[in-house]
Amino acid sequence: MKQRRIFLGVFFIIVLCAQAGAGEAEPAGKGERILAALVKTHPRLILTDRRLAEIKWLSTRDPLVTKSLEVVLSRADDYCKKPTLERKKVGVRMIGASARCLERMYTLGLAWRVTGKKKYAEKAREDLLAVCAFADWNPSHFLDTAIMSHAVGIGYDWFFGYFDAATREKIRLGLIRNGMTPGMEAYRKSRKAGWGWNHVRYNHNLVNNGGLVVGSLAIAETDPQYARTIIAEALESMPRALKTYEPDGAWGEGVGYWHFATRYVVYALAAMETALGTDFGLSDRPGLARTGLFPLYMTGTSGQFVNFSDIGERSRRRNIPSLFWLARRYREPVLAQAERATMRRLPGEPLDLIWYVPPGVEKPVRLSLDKLFRGPTEVAVFRSAWDDPDALFVSLKGGYNSQSHAHLDLGTFELDALGTRWARDLGKDSYSLPGYFGGAHGMPYRRRYKIYRIGSFSHNVITLNNRNQDVQAKSKFVTFRSGRDGPRAVLDLSEAYRPVASKALRGVAMLYDRRAVLVQDDLVLAKDCEVVWGMTTDARIRKERSVAFTKLISEKDKEMSVRILSPEGAVFTVESAEQKPPQNPNKGVKRLVIRLKAKAGPLRIAVLLSPHWPDGAVAGRCLLKDLSKW
Numbered sequence: 001m002k003q004r005r006i007f008l009g010v011f012f013i014i015v016l017c018a019q020a021g022a023g024e025a026e027p028a029g030k031g032e033r034i035l036a037a038l039v040k041t042h043p044r045l046i047l048t049d050r051r052l053a054e055i056k057w058l059s060t061r062d063p064l065v066t067k068s069l070e071v072v073l074s075r076a077d078d079y080c081k082k083p084t085l086e087r088k089k090v091g092v093r094m095i096g097a098s099a100r101c102l103e104r105m106y107t108l109g110l111a112w113r114v115t116g117k118k119k120y121a122e123k124a125r126e127d128l129l130a131v132c133a134f135a136d137w138n139p140s141h142f143l144d145t146a147i148m149s150h151a152v153g154i155g156y157d158w159f160f161g162y163f164d165a166a167t168r169e170k171i172r173l174g175l176i177r178n179g180m181t182p183g184m185e186a187y188r189k190s191r192k193a194g195w196g197w198n199h200v201r202y203n204h205n206l207v208n209n210g211g212l213v214v215g216s217l218a219i220a221e222t223d224p225q226y227a228r229t230i231i232a233e234a235l236e237s238m239p240r241a242l243k244t245y246e247p248d249g250a251w252g253e254g255v256g257y258w259h260f261a262t263r264y265v266v267y268a269l270a271a272m273e274t275a276l277g278t279d280f281g282l283s284d285r286p287g288l289a290r291t292g293l294f295p296l297y298m299t300g301t302s303g304q305f306v307n308f309s310d311i312g313e314r315s316r317r318r319n320i321p322s323l324f325w326l327a328r329r330y331r332e333p334v335l336a337q338a339e340r341a342t343m344r345r346l347p348g349e350p351l352d353l354i355w356y357v358p359p360g361v362e363k364p365v366r367l368s369l370d371k372l373f374r375g376p377t378e379v380a381v382f383r384s385a386w387d388d389p390d391a392l393f394v395s396l397k398g399g400y401n402s403q404s405h406a407h408l409d410l411g412t413f414e415l416d417a418l419g420t421r422w423a424r425d426l427g428k429d430s431y432s433l434p435g436y437f438g439g440a441h442g443m444p445y446r447r448r449y450k451i452y453r454i455g456s457f458s459h460n461v462i463t464l465n466n467r468n469q470d471v472q473a474k475s476k477f478v479t480f481r482s483g484r485d486g487p488r489a490v491l492d493l494s495e496a497y498r499p500v501a502s503k504a505l506r507g508v509a510m511l512y513d514r515r516a517v518l519v520q521d522d523l524v525l526a527k528d529c530e531v532v533w534g535m536t537t538d539a540r541i542r543k544e545r546s547v548a549f550t551k552l553i554s555e556k557d558k559e560m561s562v563r564i565l566s567p568e569g570a571v572f573t574v575e576s577a578e579q580k581p582p583q584n585p586n587k588g589v590k591r592l593v594i595r596l597k598a599k600a601g602p603l604r605i606a607v608l609l610s611p612h613w614p615d616g617a618v619a620g621r622c623l624l625k626d627l628s629k630w
Contacts, residue, residue, distance in 0.1 A: 034228050037277045040221050042160035043113075044275045045153065045214060046267070047354050052113055055353055059114075062358055064343050069114065071348030076111035079104050080123045087134045094138035101131055102151035106350040109158040121162040128155045129167065132174020139182040142197055143204065146211030149179030150267060153218035172219050180219075180226040183212040187233045198237035201376075202253055202404040203261040205241035209234040210264030217275045234268065235280055245287025250373035253405040254309030255298045259320060262291060266322040269329075270355075283329055287375075292326040292335040297371045297381050300416040301393040306379065307414060307425035308397050310405040313584075315427065317342065321351035328357055334365035369514075370482035372489065376403050378477055380489035384514035392417045392611065394517045396508045398475040398491045408449055408469040409459040410496045411506040415517055417611035418558040423460050423535050426577070429453040429584045452579045452586075460536060462497075462504075462521055462605070465529045469496040479507070479630050486511060490627050502526045505627040516610040516619035518565075522627045523603045533594040533605050535562075536577055541590055547571035550592065559612040562592065566606040566624060570594050 043049065058065040085097050085104075104127055112120035131137075131148060138144035152175045160168065186208075190196030197204040213234050216227040242265070244252055251258035265288065269279040283289075298306045299317045307315060319342055327335035336357035343352055367386060373379045377399035385391040393416040401408050415423040431437070435447025436454075449455045449468050456468045463469075472495075479490035488509035497504045503524040511518055521533070539552035539560070548564040550572050564570045577589040594605065610619040 034231050035220055035224050035276070038217075038220055038224075038227075039275055039277075043158045045157045045217060046270045046274055047110070047113070047158070048274050051354065055356070056114060058356065058358060062356075064340060064347070065353060065356060065358075068343060068347040068349070068353055072107055072350050072353065073111050073115070075348060076107050076120055079108055080119050084130045085127045086130070094141065094144040097131065097134075098137065098144045098147035098151065101127060102147055102154075105151045105155040105158070109154060110350040110353065112162070113158060118162075121159050124155055124159055125163060125167060128152060128159075128171050128174075132171050132178070134174075134178060137178040137182070139186070142182075142186060142208050145179060145182050146208040148211075149175065149183065149215030150211035150264075152179065153215035157218045172222065175215055175219060176223060176226070179212070179215050180223070180230075183208075183216075184226065184229060187229065198233060199240065200404070201241050201244045203241075203257045203264075205237060206261045206268075207264040209238050210268035213268040214271045217271050220275070231272070231280075235282070238265075238268070238282060239285070242282065242285045242288055244376060245285065245291045246375060247287060247290075248373045248375060249287055249289075249291030249294045250375045250377055250379060251291070251294060252309075252376035252399065252403045254307075254311045254377075255295055255305045256311035256315060257309065257405060258291070258294055259322075262322050266325045270325060288326075289330045292323055292330070292332055293367070293371070294373065295320055295323075296334075296338050296367065297373070298379070298395075300395070300414065300421065301383060301385075301389055301391040302416040302419055302421045303389070304416070304421050306381070306395045306397070307427045308377070308379075308409060308412065309407060310428035310431075313427040314421075314424075319343065319346050319349040319352055321349050321355055324352065324355035324357050328355070333357075333360065334367060337364060368482065370487045372477060372480045374477070376400055377406075378475070378491075380477060380480055380508070382482075382487045382489075382508075382510050382514075384510070390418050392510065392514055392517065394508055394510065396489050396491060396506070398477060398493075400474045401469060401496070402472055407454050407459065408456040408471065409461060410469055410473060410475045411461045411491055411493045412459040413508055413519060414460070415609060417560065418554070418556075418613075420539070420554040420556070420558055420560075422537055422539060422552055422554075422560050422609070424537060425460070426453045426458050426536060426584070426586060426589065430582070433582060452577075452583055457534070458536060458577060458586075460534065462506075462523075463532045463534070464497050464500040464525075466532075467500070470498065478505070479627075481630070484513070487514070488630050490630050497523070499526055500529050507627040507630055509630070511608075511622055512617075512619045515613060515617060516608060516622075518606065518608050518622060520566075520604065520606040520624065520627060523605075525598055525600050525603055527600045529598060531594075531596040531598045531603065531605070533596075533607070535592045535607075537590055537592060538588065539590075541574050541592060543572070543574075552592075561608075561610045561612065561618055561620075563608045563610070563620065564594065564606070565608055565621070566604045567596070570596060570605070 059069050108120045108124045137148040156171050212230045216230040220227040269283050272279045303316050305315045323335040323339040370382045379397050381395045383393040395414045397412050452458050475491050475493050478492050481488050490507040493504040501523050505522045507520045509518045542551045552560040573593050575591040575593050577586045577591050
């Protein structure tokens with residue numbers, strides 16, 4: 001199978017290159033070979049009848065599958081009582097209809113295929129006919145069109161044997177009119193203009209291609225022209241975005257958009273495998289093979305994600321069914337272990353059942369405590385344990401300030417201990433705020449960075465002379481050390497602070513056998529300036545007698561000591577992170593701040609953060625040395 005996939009992938013790359021060289025306007029690969037191995041019967045997308053039989057068998061033997069199936073069936077019962085889907089549009093987005101339709105098709109579809117109860121198929125019929133009668137699926141915000149194409153494609157395929165010919169025809173024509181035709185037009189316009197969502201390297205590429213691939217394969221035996229063109233286009237454009245996972249599997253838009261993008265990669269690859277027997281080599285990308293570890297390492301010991309980029313506030317780890325698919329495809333049992341652990345807390349995702357990997361005879365896999373992810377966004381993470389919710393955890397973020405959904409936050413850190421997120425990121429604000437997005441070909445609007453949550457002043461970074469970091473700045477890790485002997489990382493942030501600083505390094509280290517964290521900044525200032533060190537927290541802040549020492553107190557009365565080790569004479573102040581509407585008010589959120597009037601030349605700021613552990617141990621001091629010697 002792998003040899004066949006590689007052969008077909010190479011074949012289509014050769015054809016694509018040949019046609020591009022010949023100056024042809026239409027995409028390559030429209031010949032019969034793309035659909036040569038098409039399974040002509042239904043259902044053929046993602047959940048085959050053979051796999052369905054396996055799920056039924058597992059449901060009688062595996063308690064996780066049993067419980068999850070019960071939850072899916074209960075949710076399907078609830079959907080049967082819900083109103084029919086309606087088209088509601090707010091701003092540029094078709095609010096909710098596409099995502100709700102997708103969730104309903106997978107839930108109702110699995111429930112019907114497992115039980116055979118007509119009520120599930122009838123509710124799916126009602127919703128599919130409703131959405132296929134919409135005037136359009138909002139092609140101006142093409143994510144809506146792609147997600148609805150996916151949803152309708154799954155519904156058409158899975159319920160094919162239940163629907164009568166007239167129903168199938170209405171759904172097929174709706175899918176063509178509102179999904180396939182706008183998709184073909186988008187590819188045509190992109191080729192003419194040399195730019196479009198299929199040229200970008202982030203989520204729109206993968207979600208839009210993935211949704212169209214699934215929709216086109218649903219009707220490929222009756223309307224093959226759509227699948228031929230769409231799959232050929234996807235084979236050409238998806239690698240641009242798949243490269244973003246390289247080299248280590250990180251995703252530049254943050255964990256939330258990692259889930260969104262990766263989900264659609266897996267939908268497309270799984271649909272091609274079940275319908276065509278191949279994904280044409282797309283899954284052979286090395287970054288994709290490693291990316292399953294990204295959400296695992298980006299989950300702090302508090303259960304919250306590392307919150308950089310436009311991710312929801314206090315986002316926590318939930319079901320990620322694509323981890324099962326990645327585990328099976330790349331033989332990574334630790335991914336399956338992690339998703340089974342989530343299912344024990346949160347059962348009930350249909351795709352968790354569809355891609356479920358049962359426990360095997362292999363021994364539990366232990367991940368290293370520390371990890372560096374390189375790429376467009378670079379992140380280093382350290383923890384004191386994987387299996388202790390009270391363990392110490394710290395992250396340090398680098399990368400590129402102007403990539404998709406990025407904030408001006410190079411060098412920001414987030415810290416967990418004692419089950420609490422002490423140093424936090426506020427996450428995204430409302431996408432409806434003026435200037436939140438924009439700019440031709442990804443160039444940022446300046447208004448975007450006046451939004452508090454997006455600019456530098458809300459993040460756990462240094463600012464100089466009350467200025468945001470440079471919008472075009474990039475940063476790389478120059479040091480990364482793992483192991484028991486003081487795990488540490490150092491970022492070169494010089495581009496973010498020029499011309500005010502000629503050099504800027506930030507280091508984060510775990511000390512005292514991973515029981516405390518040192519955050520150290522070594523700068524060379526090009527001129528006198530105001531320097532502000534800031535950390536955002538939800539904790540209560542209690543000043544101690546020394547103004548260079550303070551305590552943070554969590555809602556559960558856990559404590560964290562924070563001490564300034566350098567420069568001598570520096571003091572903490574407490575400021576509010578609250579904002580006026582229409583921005584998010586950030587109610588009750590505070591900033592622990594150091595403000596300095598600094599002279600040109602070298603400057604070091606070092607802060608030690610020490611949880612108050614149950615045994616009473618609290619770190620107080622440590623020897624400081626140049627970050628260049630870390």
